[in-house]
Amino acid sequence: MSGIDWTPFWLSFKLAAATTAILFILVLPLAWWLSRTRSRAKPLLESLFSLPIVLPPSVLGFYLLWALAPDAPLGRFFAEHLGVELVFSFPGLVVASCLYSLPFMLQPLQSGFESLEPSMVEAAYVAGKSPLQTLFRVALPNIKPSLMTALVVTFAHTVGEFGVVLMVGGSIPGETKVASVAIYEYVEVMDYRNAxxxxxxxxxxxxxxxxxxxxxxxxxxxRLGVWR
Incomplete structure (x- = not known):
């Protein structure tokens, strides 16, 4: 095992950690809102956010490659105002991974929030807690399994990404060559030992x-006494 190049794994873990942290911050309020709203647009939004689950990675990767290209509005904005090239770069992998892994963070959190007793949330509001306090002090502590599932599955799913990261990031050693891409390249050259x-x-x-x-x-x- 001493001859293994661990850089692709390090990049995979780095990408997964960044994606999980960013998605948790961005998706938490979205999941809370979706769990409480009665808007008629809710099914439309849920379908939109769940698209990466059923969409072929090559399709999503193609549109992300098109949207993040330097001559595209989004890619040009990042390049001109932030000095970041998104295509074939690690920041581009993070953006692509956040979009691809979004439902794996959103759905467990939303399901956990929806499983809460309405009286629990109402009692928090009656006690004078703000929506933000209710979210962090009442809701989150009572959906620990869902929270654990969201964080861990998002991390693991990002580590195993292939199609999207290959199309957006390519295979640049030390920059975008993650573990899944390394395995693919080993198989291509018939190096089955390392694969x-x-x-x-x-x-x-x-x-x-x-x-x-x-x-x-x-x-x-x-601990909750569900099982004896």
């Missing part, structure tokens, strides 16, 4: 992530 090693590490990581989520949820249910 096996990298794949085995990814399988072990995925299994560990799932075990962590299920174990935490089981422990939380036992």
């Amino acid at each position: 096996h090693i990298y794949s085995a590490i990814m399988v072990a990581l995925s299994f560990a992530v799932l075990m962590a989520v299920y174990t935490f949820n089981r422990y939380h249910k036992r």
Whole structure:
């Protein structure tokens, strides 16, 4: 294992950590609002935010590549005002990953908020708590399994991304060549030894992530007395 280049894994973890942190900050108020709103536009918004689940990664990657290109309005804005080139760069990977992984953060949080007893939220408002205080002091502490699922699954899903990151970021060593892209390149050149090693590490990581989520949820249910 000493001959393994760990840089692609480091980039994958770095990308996953950045994506998870950004999505949590941005999606938390959105999930809270969607769980409480009765707007007729709710099904439309839920469908829009869930598109990355069913959309082929190549399709999403193509449109992101088109939107983030230097001659596109969004890509030009980042280049001229922030000095950041999004195509074939790590910042571009973060933007693409945030869009691709958004439903994996949104849906568990929204489901958790919707499972709360309405009386719990109403009591918080009666007690004089603001919507922000209610969110952080009442709602979040009572949806720990959903919160854990959202954070861990988003992280793991980002680590395993391939199609979108390849189209937007390419394969630049030390910059955009994440673990999934490295595996693909090893298979292309028929270096099955390294492909096996990298794949085995990814399988072990995925299994560990799932075990962590299920174990935490089981422990939380036992603490609440759901199981005897």
